[in-house]
Amino acid sequence: MDENDPRYLRRAVELAAxxxxxxxxxxxxxxxxxxxxxxxxxxxxxxDGDGTRHPELAIARWASAHLPPEERAAATVYTSGEHCPMYAAAHGWAGLGRIVYASSSAQLTEWLRAWGVPPGPVRSLPINDIVPDVPVEGPVPEPAEAVRALQARAHGRV
Structure with a gap:
């Protein structure tokens, strides 16, 4: 992590809010x-009912359409939650670089289980199980707690 990472992670959490x-x-x-x-x-x-309309996929599509491969590879995606397998694959196919996430899929899975929320239709896997060569950093404790609070509100646990 570098000194700018917390600022971009905060923005990702603001977007989640x-x-x-x-x-x-x-x-x-x-x-x-x-x-x-x-x-x-x-x-x-x-x-709207389309479960694929997550920001990670929008970023992969936008980057593929607007950036040359070398700029995609040098870019970083900051996200409030670790990519699920579908978005990790899109990230890899788009040739994007580093990922920094606030909260992990394992954390989200545990929070949802503790709140009695049924699991989603896609198994949670670490990003590097899907795209092994992408540099990944996370979870990051402070923004992860903010994400937990947002998820709690989303699932009526506050």
Whole structure:
């Protein structure tokens, strides 16, 4: 982790809060160049019933359409939650670089289990089980607690 990572992680968590405020699941992500320029940011948009409308997939699609391969590989994706297998695969196919996440899939799985929430349709796996060569950092304790609070609100546990 470098000194700029916490700022971008905070923004990803802010985007997750924005998603929750408009009735979506609390996930947010930010795409940042090697020079620290924010290129793209988004939050979950699954309230329309399309469970694939997560920000990680939007970032992979945007980057594939707008960045040459070398810029994609040098970029970092900051996200409130660790990519699920579908989004990790999209990240890999797009040729994106490093991923930094606030909370892990294992944490989310445990929180949901403790709250009695049934598991989702996709098994949680670590990102590097899907894309082994992508540098990954996370979870990060302070923003992970903020994500836990958002997830608790999303599932009526607050």
């Amino acid at each position: 924005e998603a929750l405020a408009v009735g979506d699941e609390p996930f947010g992500s930010v795409l940042v160049t090697a020079d620290g320029e924010v290129l793209f940011e988004d939050h979950d948009r699954v309230s």
